[in-house]
Every structure is written in structure tokens, then in C-alpha cells.
Amino acid sequence: MPTYVYRAMTKSGLIVRNKIESPSRQNLLKNLKDNGLIPIDVQQIRYVGKEKKRAKKNITNIEEIMKNVNTANIAKNKPKQLTTKEKINLYFAKTEKITTRDIMIFTQNFYLLKKANFNNIHALDTIIQSTENVSFRGVLEDILAGIEAGENIYTTMEYYSNIFPYIYINMIKVGELSGSLTTSLEQAVKYLDESDALTRKLRSILVPNIIQFVLLLVMLLVGTLVAIPTIQGIFDELGTEEELPAITLWFADVVDTMIAYWYIPVIMIAIITGAIVFYINTLKGKYNFHYFKYKMPIFGELIFALDFSRFLRAMLLNLKNGMRIQDSIEVSKNVVKNYVMLSMIETSINNMLTGSSWIEPFEESGLANPMITEMLKIGMQTDLAEMMEKLVEYMQIDIDNIMEKIMKVLPQVVYAIVGVVLIFFVLVVLVPCIQVYMGNFLFSAYGV
Secondary structure (H helix, E strand, C coil), rough: CCEEEEEECCCCCCCEEEEEEECCCHHHHHCCCCCCCCEEEEECCCCCCCCCCCCCCCCCCHHHHHCCCCHHHHHCCCCCCCCCCHHHHHHHHHCCCCCHHHHHHHHHHHHHHCCCCCHHHHCCCCCHHHHCCHHHHHHHHHHHHHCCCCCCCHHHHHHCCCCCCCCHHHHHHHHHCCCCHHHHHHHHHHHHHHHHHHHHHHHHHHHHHHHHHHHHHHHHHHHHHHHHHHHHHHHHHHHHCEEECHHHHHHHHHHHHHHHHHHHHHHHHHHHHHHHHHCCCCCHHHHHHHHHHCCCCCCCCHHHHHHHHHHHHHHHHHCCCCCCHHHHHHHHHHCCCCCCCCCHHHHHHHHHCCCCCCCHHHHCCCCCCCCHHHHHHHHHHHHHHHHHHHHHHHHHHHHHHHHHHHHHHHHEEEHHHHHHHHHHHHHHHHHHHHHHHHHHHHHHHHCC
């Protein structure tokens, strides 16, 4: 049975937190309300371990069906035996990896069919017939079976959380719960397109420079281990008074020491890495790590803007469908995974329960742009949905500006790092090589 950690408020305003087993999240929410508790946050505990190949959620595997088939009745109509080539092709088709592109194509097709007033079953059935990836087709068939059994789309997607991104699943969830699946699919398409575009831009900048950086490091180590001892051997053999540069000798000693006592840096790195991972997996560590994401150089402002914009888009979608502000915030928080943002949202919900401003936590955090919080305040006094629509447009322009700044700054930072390594390589390896090439050490060797 799944285990959940919940936070709830009593009628007297006391916040309680507990861990409990429940058949489902909905069942736990109902029990909390029946016992006079107002749910604030309910999270399922996920146990991390070696992931096993899971069976489909709503479809019985053909192997299970065949166990109960009376093979005597079909013995006369044996299927055609597959050739080795056909078996290999079938194996690779069944184990084909599901890529982000597969999800993007599915989302775009689903959105277009929903926009054309297809119902969910008809739309999915149409998409399945044109899906070439056999593995992904099986997942979509499972989702279709779930819909035919009365389930929501997002419940089956949650089962395949290793395929569908967390944010993506919760966008679909918001759309289904608010009755605006078509709009949510449109947002999901934009989210996937923007994520893919950002990934490609960063890859085009980082990958060539990372390769260059790694090659320089390899050349530095190889030069230190091979070229420097060779040059020192020439100097010693000829008896010259010339010496290698001090920085070269120092770096060679460092490399020799690290090779001789390799296990010390390895153990130190393992301990530091283990300590960081352990700390990040604690509640406080995860919160601090997520806060660092929002404050980190270059990318911090962008990460916060994307999360906040996504939350406001989901909230706007719910408000347009007639939800109360409190219910809208409660549903919309599912599109956010960052603990800092979630804590602000939870505080916002608590403020509404106590009659305070729900905008105040975002304002006091110091992370939100003052322009954003002021627009929200004006929206509360006029028409919140209309103001939030303008705010979302403003935030998109702001995100584009931040992206443009990052694309200008990031190459300079990467070039600076590669440049430092290159200068170090020249001082440590190339300068001694130039000394040998110039041949000045020969004059000293022959007493000239």
C-alpha cells in the first residue's frame, strides 16, 4: 500500500504533519476532511531502488494470456515460424527507446485532434494507428485502456513517470481536473518545444567547449607524464645547467604524487560526493539545493522565472474555468517540483485560510520581480484572470530577455575556463618543448 506524508491544519489553526498508508491520495484526502483536518500538502513517498521492468497498468501482457490458452485448440493453425532476421527486427522494435521527440509528436497530434473536437478515446485510437515506435505504442494503448475503464489520462501517465516528465504529467492533470485539456495540451507542446530549443542551444555552446576542455586536460597530463620526463632526461644526460620552468616541475610533482597515492583523492572525492548526495536527499538539504537553483549564477533567474510562469499559467487556466482562487492554487501547485516554490505556494494557501494575502509569500521571498507581485495585487482589486493573462505575456517576454542574456554570457564564461586551461598547458608543457627546440641548453652543456 502506498505511503504518504501529509500536512494539514486543524480547525484551531494548528499545522500537523504525519506519515500514513492509504490506498490512494483521494482516499487519504477524504479521510483527513472527515476527521476535521484541512489538507495543505500530500506527497507520496517514492522508494528509490533498482527499477524492474514493469508490466502495463491497464493491459494484460500476451504472455499471461497465453498461459491460460488451450493450445490443443490452436495446434492445427500454428502461426508461421519467424526467420532469424524477423526475430531480430521484432526484438529491436519491442525494445526501441522512447525519446522526447516521440512525446512531442504525440502531444502535437493529440492537441490538434482535441482542437478538432475529437473525444479522448477517438483521438488516442487515431494516434496509436500512426505511431511507429512499438514501445511507445504499447504505452499509448495502456493509456487508452485506462480511459475506457473510466480513469483519467494522467493517472496512467504517472505509472509511466520514467517516460513522461513530471511537469508534463501535471500539466495534463491540471487540464483534466479543470476541464481544459485542449489548452493544457497546447501549453505542454510549448513546454516541450521550449525545453528542446533550450537544450539544443546549450548543447551547441557547451559540447564543443567541453570536448576542447577535456582534450586540453588529456594533452596536459600526457605531456606531463611523457614529454617532461623525456626533456628532463636529455638535460641530465648532457649535463646542462638549464632547468625546466618552476611551474612545470611543480605540476609534475603533483601528478606523480597523485599517481602514487591515487586512492587518497579517489576516497576524498567519494566521501565528498556521498556527503553531498546524502545531504541533498534530506528535507532540509533538498530545500537548500532547490534554493541554490534559484540563486545560482547565470541560470538561477531563468529557472525561477520558468517555474513561476508555469505555475501562473496553470492557475490562469483554472481561474478561467470558474475555480476559486484557493482551489486554483491547490491544483496548480502540481506543475512545480521545486521545494522553495512549493513552500511559497503552501504559505500562500495558509494565508488565504487565515484571511491574509496569498501574494505576500512571493513578495517576501525576494525572488519574484516586484513588477509581477504589483500586477497580481492590481488584479485582485480588478479582474484577476484578465490581469494574469497580461502577466503571463509579460513573463514570457522577460524569459526571452533572460535567455538572450544567458546566450551572450555563457560562451564568454566557457571560453574563459578553456582559456585558463590552455594558458596553463602552454606554461607547463609547451615552454619546455620550445626550450628543447631552440637548443639553448646545448651551449650550457658544452660550457659555452
